[in-house]
Amino acid sequence: MVVNKSKAAFRTIAEVAEELGVATHVLRFWETKFPQIKPMKRSGGRRYYRPDDVELVKRIRDFLYEKRYTIEGVQKLFKEKGIKAILGEEIQKDFFDEAAESVELNEQGRELILNLRNELKSMADELGAALAKVNG
Helix, strand or coil: CCCCCCCCCCEEHHHHHHHHCCCHHHHHHHHHHCCCCCCEECHHHCEEECHHHHHHHHHHHHHHHHCCCCHHHHHHHHHHHCHHHHHCCCCCCCHHHHHHHHCCCCHHHHHHHHHHHHHHHHHHHHHHHHHHHHHC
16 A cells, blocks of 8 residues: 655655565665665664655666666666766755755744753763763
């Protein structure tokens, strides 16, 4: 079942596999053959594909299944032309740049972030003191 997510949302390997019509083990195999595929990995090794990763594996699938390239042929194409030439200039840009530019915080948001920052600093200080005791 595909959930309607925004284009900017990260997707699990199962969601990407379903969208592309391939098995999850195929995506994991492609990761070994195409170092350009770099999904984020969280605890337990769970993969999260960024929008650029999804676009890249779509193109790989199209080259392999529609245009009948071999894996070596697609690798050679990526090496000779580069990913940007194949996928366009938007690929591999920092996904968070646009979002960060458009964020405006109200006073409550700024206060929340300041409190979190202070709390994290305090925790870091406590951890540093604890480590100093342990290391003697």
